[in-house]
Amino acid sequence: MASNKSETATSKEFVISRVFDAPREFVWKAFTEPERMKHWWGPKGFTVFASMMDLRPGGTYHYGMKAPDGTPMWGKFVFREIAAPGRMVFINSFSDEAGGTTRHPMHRSWPLEMLSTFTFEEQPGGKTKLTIRWSPHAASEEERKTFDAGHGSMQQGWTGTLDQLEAYLAKAT
Numbered sequence: 001m002a003s004n005k006s007e008t009a010t011s012k013e014f015v016i017s018r019v020f021d022a023p024r025e026f027v028w029k030a031f032t033e034p035e036r037m038k039h040w041w042g043p044k045g046f047t048v049f050a051s052m053m054d055l056r057p058g059g060t061y062h063y064g065m066k067a068p069d070g071t072p073m074w075g076k077f078v079f080r081e082i083a084a085p086g087r088m089v090f091i092n093s094f095s096d097e098a099g100g101t102t103r104h105p106m107h108r109s110w111p112l113e114m115l116s117t118f119t120f121e122e123q124p125g126g127k128t129k130l131t132i133r134w135s136p137h138a139a140s141e142e143e144r145k146t147f148d149a150g151h152g153s154m155q156q157g158w159t160g161t162l163d164q165l166e167a168y169l170a171k172a173t
Helices: 024-032 141-149 151-172
Strands: 014-020 047-053 060-066 072-083 087-095 113-123 127-137
Touching: 014 151, 024 113, 024 127, 024 151, 127 141, 127 151, 141 151
Parallel strands: none
Antiparallel strands: 014 127, 047 060, 060 072, 072 087, 087 113, 113 127
């Protein structure tokens, strides 16, 4: 019996970690308080202009940001699990201003939804290790291939975002 590749194909999970010189509770707040998110969320050069959060399973984080050229972009998280201050799981997607799910504005074959798991681990000396795990959710074979091919650009984008978080934590603590 032949297997259906679109049902059995999987992607290699994208994982990135960083240790921050800040207590876990503070790093958690940076991710769960929308006013704090405005100061650091997104790729380098982007600025957050809208940040609304309902932090509970089934709740959302809906945000708007401007690209360096002024182009607005919207995104959202739909929370599945909140285990403060150690773990959050959510579905991440691009969105429109009203919160509807949309495709990536520059990659039509990017997965429509991403399963995101963020863990916050206490480290010696009052530090926190953040680990981000990202994988396509309910994705087609083409979307999984695009995701797998994009690990290098994801590394670059997440590194810039985490650099901004690091700078924010250094100023805010």
